Amino acid sequence: MEKLLNEQVTGQIRQAFAKLNNPVQILFFGAQENCDYCAETLQLLTEVSELDERVSLSTHDLKADAALAAKFQVNKAPAIVVAGKDGDNTLDLGIQFSGIPSGYEFSTLITDILLASERDSGLSAETREYLKTLKEPLHLQVFVTPT
Amino acid sequence: MAMENPGMIRAEAVDAAEFPELANQFRVQGVPQTVINSGKGTAVGAFPEARMVAEIRNALKN
Numbered sequence: 723m724e725k726l727l728n729e730q731v732t733g734q735i736r737q738a739f740a741k742l743n744n745p746v747q748i749l750f751f752g753a754q755e756n757c758d759y760c761a762e763t764l765q766l767l768t769e770v771s772e773l774d775e776r777v778s779l780s781t782h783d784l785k786a787d788a789a790l791a792a793k794f795q796v797n798k799a800p801a802i803v804v805a806g807k808d809g810d811n812t813l814d815l816g817i818q819f820s821g822i823p824s825g826y827e828f829s830t831l832i833t834d835i836l837l838a839s840e841r842d843s844g845l846s847a848e849t850r851e852y853l854k855t856l857k858e859p860l861h862l863q864v865f866v867t868p869t
Numbered sequence: 870m871a872m873e874n875p876g877m878i879r880a881e882a883v884d885a886a887e888f889p890e891l892a893n894q895f896r897v898q899g900v901p902q903t904v905i906n907s908g909k910g911t912a913v914g915a916f917p918e919a920r921m922v923a924e925i926r927n928a929l930k931n
Contacts, residue, residue, distance in 0.1 A: 758887070759887060795879055798888060813875075814875045814876075815871060815872045815875050816871025816872060816874075816875035816878050816879045816880055817871055817872070817880055818879060818880065818881045818882070819881070819882045819884075820881055820882065820883045820884060820887075820888060821882075821883060821884025821886075821887035821888060822884065822887065823882070827882060827884070830882060837872065838872075841872065842872075843870065843872045843873050845870065845873065845918060846918060846919075849870070849873075849918055849919075849922050850873050852922060852926075853870055853873040853874050853877075853878065854873060854874050856874060856877045856878065856929070858877075858929060859877050859878070859879075859906075860870075860877060860878045860879070860905070860906065860925065860929065861878075861879045861881070861905070861906050861907065862870065862871070862878070862879065862880045862881065862903055862904075862905060862925075863881045863883050863891075863895075863903065863904040863905075863907075864880070864881070864882050864883065864901050864902070864903045864904075865883050865885040865891075865892055865895070865897045865900055865901060865902045865903075865904065866882055866883065866884060866885060866900050866901050867884070867885050867886050867900050
């Protein structure tokens with residue numbers, strides 16, 4: 723299959739990934755039906771994960787791996803979870819994409835991988851303090867268009 | 870934000886074109902649009918951190 727990422731882009735990503743601190747685990751969730759962009763999303767993630775050994779990719783099916791999907795609160799396909807990796811453990815960081823991260827959203831994906839590796843949100847002390855004391859679950863859905 | 874408390878917070882980027890029903894449900898018209906807890910709050914546009922926290926506080930009432 724023809725590559726989705728050209729050499730210029732892969733060069734830039736390699737350069738960004740050179741700064742990776744902790745390993746990152748990417749989980750792809752696909753579905754057998756009604757998933758126009760599953761194949762393309764998986765190919766994109768495969769090409770990205772091949773650029774650095776500290777970025778791992780695992781592939782899952784929304785139905786067949788329902789328990790895992792539930793654990794990460796994934797209910798759509800394609801979906802991507804960007805998590806931390808600590809040995810064999812996957813560290814849930816609460817970061818998820820629903821849909822293919824193409825166009826502008828591709829840089830968001832790369833940024834999220836860097837954040838997950840750094841395990842530092844970069845937020846102010848005040849914001850961090852507030853978020854740590856939440857008494858009810860918070861679900862932030864940022865609607866975007868990839869183009 | 871999710872990283873600060875992943876047990877409580879999920880941050881999800883949703884492709885509005887690929888999931889139009891969801892986008893319609895929350896009346897998404899411009900992007901980015903942040904929907905807080907399935908519509909308890911909504912913020913259209915890109916906001917600085919403090920403003921987003923204010924929107925969250927408002928939606929959660931604390």
